[in-house]
Amino acid sequence: MYQPAITGHGVFTPSQSISNDELVVAFNAYADRWNAAHQAEIDAGEAEAIGHSSSEFIFNASGIERRYVMNKSGVLDPDRMHPQLPARADDTPGIMAEMGVDAANKALEMAGLSGGDIDLVICAASNHERAYPAIAIEIQNLLGAGGFAFDMNVACSSATFGIQAAADMVRSGSVRRALVICPEICSGHLEWRDRDCHFIFGDVATAVVIQRDEEATGPHFTIQATSCATKFSNNIRNNHGFLRNAHDQMEDRRDMQFMQNGRRVFKEVLPMVSTHILTHLADTGWEASDLRRLWLHQANKTMNDFIGKKVLGRVPEEGEQPNILQDYANTSSAGSIIAFSQNSEDMQPGDRGVICSFGAGYSVGSVLVERA
Known part of the structure; x- marks a missing residue:
């Protein structure tokens, strides 16, 4: 048995960002246009007018001040309100692969490795741009890595679940060096026209290198223990998938994008997460007082403050x-890794x-690390 360790980490940050003020201007323009177009139904009580958003509302609800995106102009176009990302030819890298490779190269450089040294790649993300072949x-292929690769989706917990899978394989000796990559293009599955959630997500990619502790060449973190848990819930859901176009009537369904019952999530997830961490610590023989740092999933500042x-x-x-919410917003599985990396x-x-990390599923994963 080998001791797995995180020896490198990297973050790809898009060049474009949207402030709360910019987002509010676009959303309110959309709301005004929609209300004007549906004034008769609103007056007849057959439809509800869309209320304005505000920067104060967004910050108070989430702690978010801005977010990075792969395409800004499409999101801020009141007639569009979603990113404009042209389809790529099959013989060119996909957008998730492009983002992931950037983060991976940064992690590899920190670890003193090259792509050819890797024998496992896990692409762990909340949404994947296609069903197959695997993004991983x-x-x-783009990194020139060997071994094998596969995709994983456990929504916002994908990173920690991926780390557990990679660490277990390093520990057993079935792989020597692994990359867990989380390319999250969350702007593509967010409903930017919904006041309750239009501000939540941003785009980013993260990567961590996991290898045998004995082979580390620089400062690193040993992975002392991992723990994952799931419990089914519909309170965070996205029904978009390969069946979307199977029936015409599905095209305009609101639930084909990110959906959340925020109050129930808050009430049910927070006890689950805090109990999970405390149990994991106890099972490992650690005390809460042993922790110098908590790198939590970045969904909502109030939630994190409660868990801490x-x-x-x-x-x-x-x-x-x-x-890191104030700068990146919610980046799904990547959030806890950005917090760790920075x-x-x-x-x-x-x-x-x-x-x-924690999120849809419900799912929660924890990784206990120690600076070597």
Whole structure:
């Protein structure tokens, strides 16, 4: 048995970003146009007028100030309100592969490795641009990696589930070096015309290298334990899939994009996550007081503040529970890895932390790491 370790990590950040103010201008213009076009139905009580959004509403509801996207102009066009991403030829890299390779190369450079050193690639994301061939195999090919590759989808928990799968294979010796890549193009499955959720998501890609601790050539984090759990719920759902075009009547269904019952999610997920982390710590022989840092899924600042307080038994101190929501928004599975990547260099040998993600499913995954 081998000790798995995270030896490299990287983040691809799109060049385009949308501030709350910019998003609100576009959304309110769309709302005004829709209300004007449906004034008769609104007056007759057959339809509800769409209310305006505001930057204050967005920040108070989420803690988000801006988000990165792969296409800004399409999202901000009141007549379109979704990204404009032209179809690519089959012999050119897909958009998820392009994003993933950028993050992977940064992680490989940190680990002192090249693509040819990798023998497992997992593409773990909440949505994939196609059913097959696997995005992971495309990334494997572009990197010149060996071994094998596969896609994984556990929604916002995909990263931690992917890390557990890779760490288990490194630990057993079935693979030597792995990449877990999370290319999240969340702008493509968000309903930007829905006031309740139009501000939630952004685009990004992350990557982590996992290999044997004994082969690490620089500072790294040993993976001391992993734990994953799922419990079925419809409170976060996206019905888009390969059956979408099987029936014409499905084309205009609102549930073909991101849907969420936010209040029920808040009520049901938070106890699940905090209990999961505390149980995982106890099973590993760790105490909450052992943790120097919590790198949590970046969905909502209020949710993270609640979880941090429950796990630590007190309000987290400055830096103990870093948030990147204000800059990146919710990036699904990538959020906890961005937080880890941007807030781990100051950790000293022996310092401990937990990477935790949670979301649709319901799903929750935690990774206990120690600075080597």
